Amino acid sequence: MLHIPGLFITESGGRGRGVFTAESLNADDLIEICPIIKLPDGQLSHIDQTILYDYYFLWEESGYRGCIVLGYGSIYNHNNNPNADVIFDYGDSIIKIVSNQEIEAGSELFIDYTGNGLTKESDLWFEPI
Secondary structure: OEEOOOEEEEEEOOOEEEEEEOOOEOOOOEEEEEEEEEEEHHHHHHHOOOHHHHOOEEEEEOOEEEEEEOOOOOOOEEOOOOOEEEEEEOOOOEEEEEEOOOEOOOOEEEEOOOOOOOOOHHHOOOOOO
């Protein structure tokens, strides 16, 4: 796992925990490289019966439909106007979190759980804040 030195987790008003930055970021800054654990197709239905259902990511590779994201990856909260993007690197089996705008020190980092609109917010398993 590789991440910027100022990354930290703390309470996020009404959302539980969230990922924050202690340093200002520019657009296109690499925030984190997250290793993953790929979930074989046949095991995903078992994960859906556990608390991990709330934390895994979809992974589109033959034989695998999901992954557990290590590092801070599964702690980023959702926002439909995120300040960071998720980049799936299937060749290296990692996920990169990259800023998509300038972000002030002390800000929470958000990603879009809908896949940039591929899923409707109404299909999310929680009520977005």
